[in-house]
Amino acid sequence: xxxxxxxxxxxxxxxxxxxxxxxxxxxxxxxxxxxxxxxxxxxxxxxxxxxxxxxxxxxxxxxxxxxxxxxxxxxxxxxxxxxxxxxxxxxxxxxxxxxxxxxxxxxxxxxxxxxxxxxxxxxxxxxxxxxxxxxxxxxxxxxxxxxxxxxxxxxxxxxxxxxxxxxxxxxxxxxxxxxxxxxxxxxxxxxxxxxxxxxxxxxxxxxxxxxxxxxxxxxxxxxxxxxxxxxxxxxxxxxxxxxxxxxxxxxxxxxxxxxxxxxxxxxxxxxxxxxxxxxxxxxxxxxxxxxxxxxxxxxxxxxxxxxxxxxxxxxxxxxxxx
Amino acid sequence: xxxxxxxxxxxxxxxxxxxxxxxxxxxxxxxxxxxxxxxxxxxxxxxxxxxxxxxxxxxxxxxxxxxxxxxxxxxxxxxxxxxxxxxxxxxxxxxxxxxxxxxxxxxxxxxxxxxxxxxxxxxxxxxxxxxxxxxxxxxxxxxxxxxxxxxxxxxxxxxxxxxxxxxxxxxxxxxxxxxxxxxxxxxxxxxxxxxxxxxxxxxxxxxxxxxxxxxxxxxxxxxxxxxxxxxxxxxxxxxxxxxxxxxxxxxxxxxxxxxxxxxxxxxxx
Numbered sequence: 035x036x037x038x039x040x041x042x043x044x045x046x047x048x049x050x051x052x053x054x055x056x057x058x059x060x061x062x063x064x065x066x067x068x069x070x071x072x073x074x075x076x077x078x079x080x081x082x083x084x085x086x087x088x089x090x091x092x093x094x095x096x097x098x099x100x101x102x103x104x105x106x107x108x109x110x111x112x113x114x115x116x117x118x119x120x121x122x123x124x125x126x127x128x129x130x131x132x133x134x135x136x137x138x139x140x141x142x143x144x145x146x147x148x149x150x151x152x153x154x155x156x157x158x159x160x161x162x163x164x165x166x167x168x169x170x171x172x173x174x175x176x177x178x179x180x181x182x183x184x185x186x187x188x189x190x191x192x193x194x195x196x197x198x199x200x201x202x203x204x205x206x207x208x209x210x211x212x213x214x215x216x217x218x219x220x221x222x223x224x225x226x227x228x229x230x231x232x233x234x235x236x237x238x239x240x241x242x243x244x245x246x247x248x249x250x251x252x253x254x255x256x257x258x259x260x261x262x263x264x265x266x267x268x269x270x271x272x273x274x275x276x277x278x279x280x281x282x283x284x285x286x287x288x289x290x291x292x293x294x295x296x297x298x299x300x301x302x303x304x305x306x307x308x309x310x311x312x313x314x315x316x317x318x319x320x321x322x323x324x325x326x327x328x329x330x331x332x333x334x335x336x337x338x339x340x341x342x343x344x345x346x347x348x349x350x351x352x353x354x355x356x
Numbered sequence: 357x358x359x360x361x362x363x364x365x366x367x368x369x370x371x372x373x374x375x376x377x378x379x380x381x382x383x384x385x386x387x388x389x390x391x392x393x394x395x396x397x398x399x400x401x402x403x404x405x406x407x408x409x410x411x412x413x414x415x416x417x418x419x420x421x422x423x424x425x426x427x428x429x430x431x432x433x434x435x436x437x438x439x440x441x442x443x444x445x446x447x448x449x450x451x452x453x454x455x456x457x458x459x460x461x462x463x464x465x466x467x468x469x470x471x472x473x474x475x476x477x478x479x480x481x482x483x484x485x486x487x488x489x490x491x492x493x494x495x496x497x498x499x500x501x502x503x504x505x506x507x508x509x510x511x512x513x514x515x516x517x518x519x520x521x522x523x524x525x526x527x528x529x530x531x532x533x534x535x536x537x538x539x540x541x542x543x544x545x546x547x548x549x550x551x552x553x554x555x556x557x558x559x560x561x562x563x564x565x566x567x568x569x570x571x572x573x574x575x576x577x578x579x580x581x582x583x584x585x586x587x588x589x590x591x592x593x594x595x596x597x598x599x600x601x602x603x604x605x606x607x608x609x610x611x612x613x614x615x616x617x618x619x620x621x622x623x624x625x
Contacts, residue, residue, distance in 0.1 A: 085466050107371055111468035121459030125391035137383040138469050140376060166394040182463065 038063045038190050038221035039084060043093035046079050046245075053079040055245035056093070059223075061238075066212070066222040068236030070229065070334070075242035077225035078118065081194045084223065085115045097190055114188030116180050118195045124168035128159050128178050131167060135185040146185075153181040157211065173204030180211065191215065193224040197231060209234055229334055233257075241338060249338045256334060264333060265307065267314070268296035268323035278321075281313045300333065301326065377470040384464075384477025388451065389484060402485055406440040406493050413560060414500060421561055426501050433497045434514070434587040435559030438579060440489055441518045442554060445525040446546035448482045452533030453542050475621065479526055486522055490515055505591045514589040517599060521582055524606035527613035534620040559583035578605035 039061040046054040054076045061067040069077050082088040084095055086106040095102045098112040122131050129150050136146025154163045157177040162170060167178060176196060183191065193212070197205040212235055215222065226232055232239045233253045241249040241256070249256060265286075267278050278297045282290040285306050290299035301307065307326060314321060372380070392399045413436065418428030455461040455474070464474045494502070494511070504511050536542045554560070556570060557579035563571055574580050581601035588595035 082462075087462055087465055107468055110466060113466065115463065115466040117459050117462060119459045121463040123387065123391070123460055124458070125395050126387065127394065130387075130390060134383060134387050135467070138380050138464075138467055138473075140379070186467075 036063045037061060037096075038065075039067070039095070039097055039223060041080075041084065041093065041095040044080065044083060044090045044095060045092035046076075046083065046088065047091050052245050054083070054090070054093075057242075057245070057247055059084075059095075059240065059247075061221055061223060063221050064216075064219045065237040066216055066224060066235055068232030068239040069223065069225040069242060070227070070232045070239055071225075071242030072227060072335075076245040077242055078194055079245075080242075081115075081192050081223065081225060085113055085192050086110055087115075111186070112189045114183030114186065114191045116176075116183045116191070116193050116196055118198060122167045122175055122178050122182060125166060127166055128154055128163040128170075128181075131178060131182055132185055135182050139186045141185075149185055153184060157181045158207075173200055173207065176200060176204070176208065177211070180208070184215075188220065190221045191223070193222060195225050195227065198227065205231075230328065241334065243335070243339055249334075263301045263304065264298060264327050265301045265310070266296055266298050266323065266325045266327070267310075267321050270320045270322040274319045277317055277319055278314065281310060281317065281319075285310050285313065296323065300337075372468070372470040377473060380469045380473040381476045381480065384473055385480040385484070388478055388481030402444070402489055403492050406436065406489060407496055409439070410436055410493065410496060410500070417561075429497065429500055429502050430591060431562070431587070432560055433493065433502045434590050435554075435557075435583045437490060437493055437514070437518065438559050438583045438586055439550075439554040440493060441486055441522050442525065442579065443546065443550050444482070444486055444489060445522050445529050446532070446542065446550070447485070447529075448478055448526045449529040449533035449536070449542045449546070450539050451478055451482070452530060453536050453539045456534070457538060475530060479523070479530075482526065483519060483523065486519060487515065490518060503591075506589060510589045513595075514586045517582070517585060517589065517602060521602055521606045524610040527610055527617045531613055531617040531620055534617065553577065554579050557583060578602065581605065 037060055039059055041057060041059040044054050044057040044059075045052065057076070057080055059067070059069075059080070069080065071077050079088065083090050084097055084102060086102050086109050089103055097109045100108040100112070102109050123134070126134065129147070132150035132153055133143075133146045136149050137143065141149065150163070151160070154160045157180065159174060159177060159181070162174060167175060170178065180193075180196065196212075197208050200208065209231070212222065212224070216235075224232075224235060236253060239249075239251060239253055239256055240247050265282070267282070269275055269278050272295060275292055275295065275297065279290050279292050282288075282297050282299045286299050286301065288299055290297040292298075304326065311324070410433065413432050414425050414429045418425035418432070422428035422431060452461075452475075455464075461474065465471075494504075498504075532542055532545055536545065557563070557574055557577040559579050559582075563574040563580065566574055578601075581598045582605075584593075584598035585595055585602050587593060588598060
């Protein structure tokens with residue numbers, strides 16, 4: 035199997051903080067790797083190293099077979115990068131932003147214009163192409179940013195939290211664009227804070243915490259460790275909480291969490307829920323709240339690390355202001 | 357449906373050729389200049405401020421300082437040209453800093469282009485804007501009664517000297533742009549260094565009435581030398597000494613700030 039991205043033992047320190055503490059990554063060609071983790075876990079630092087923007091303190095990384103430090107120029111000619119903050123020139127129009135990239139990549143003026151038109155149409159920005167990007171909405175900017183990273187037809191694409199801060203509709207729009215890219219055979223590394231996003235798009239997922247990879251697997255494998263869904267039951271009478279806990283423990287074979295006036299437990303098989311409802315009914319417990327929801331990043335974390343993700347001040351952006 | 361990407365292995369070039377470097381530099385210079393089309397305010401900013409200073413100084417202070425507004429205009433316009441050019445060197449810092457904080461700089465750095473192109477492209481564009489501001493101030497000055505009493509070559513010489521000094525100063529500007537935490541900070545730094553520097557020189561008033569300590573400083577102030585040189589080139593008088601000192605100052609600036617700026621730039625590239 036050929037790998038589009040191969041990283042081994044990546045380390046990056048900022049003073050005392052270890053933004054990356056020995057990270058290995060392997061992405062086969064044409065696959066999408068989701069990098070999941072809270073703020074400050076080191077996701078952006080990893081992307082910046084792989085995209086040649088940052089030198090690692092230790093470790094090696096190959097992108098498309100080229101070393102990111104000693105063959106940075108070759109790596110740059112293979113990659114596209116879309117960052118967390120839409121990096122478009124707000125003073126230029128959509129067309130001009132894309133033409134500029136095309137010209138920088140050595141395309142002729144005519145080819146750059148044609149490519150810009152093609153991408154704007156694909157991203158539903160044709161009508162806005164002649165307007166300055168500062169007039170665009172957040173979702174439009176993000177799409178223009180993604181379009182800009184595709185001008186050079188990259189083989190490897192880095193998407194650093196491409197949907198953070200977007201409304202749900204723009205988010206699903208962007209997901210379908212990413213799926214379209216996958217169909218074209220591009221290798222993608224996508225970072226996200228949302229389990230659902232990784233679940234929707236990624237072939238494989240790695241989970242980052244404190245600059246380390248703490249879990250690796252397909253979406254299904256990760257869910258198997260966490261329980262696919264979470265059941266929350268809040269009895270209308272607070273004194274029934276222990277009773278609810280006992281019922282859940284009986285049916286699910288797992289001690290539920292009883293904090294905040296409700297019992298919370300992970301459910302691997304949704305078919306067990308009717309049984310729980312029946313048992314509660316038999317015991318005369320009335321539930322004021324009974325909900326089955328998907329596990330969140332928090333629960334993945336809790337299951338893997340035993341602690342909730344700490345939303346730290348991110349060192350990822352530090353170097354931008356140093 | 358159009359194919360957005362391709363997985364056909366491309367032959368990756370090892371480095372950028374000088375011709376490609378030049379083309380990338382010009383593309384990025386174009387990018388800085390074409391912005392004016394969508395943001396005419398920038399051009400107004402570039403044009404109105406010097407004209408406002410010209411009008412205020414000529415008609416408010418002119419009579420009091422030189423006895424007549426016409427005499428003062430003849431004295432002050434060269435100084436205003438200097439003041440404006442020095443202020444404007446910091447727009448390189450603001451533009452660069454905006455690119456860094458908005459992420460545009462990272463996008464450019466992730467492209468297979470010459471590492472120097474984002475810097476040189478911006479500096480070329482800013483130099484073009486300097487030339488525009490120079491022509492505008494001279495043109496407006498002529499409308500108000502300013503006369504170049506030397507020659508066309510004096511005028512060209514004045515422009516050349518200003519551009520050379522501005523280019524040397526832009527190393528400092530690049531350093532500030534790379535190091536400052538926000539464009540607003542850059543603006544603050546610009547204002548609080550350039551304002552005292554230009555006002556404690558002979559750019560806008562003859563230094564003869566300064567108290568002796570200020571006169572001593574003013575005689576050392578690079579702005580004084582530059583203003584005297586530009587004045588000499590435009591309306592006559594001794595040029596050689598002032599121009600020589602201006603160029604020495606410029607060389608000093610470049611020697612101190614170029615290595616610092618390049619080091620700051622390298623640490624990012």
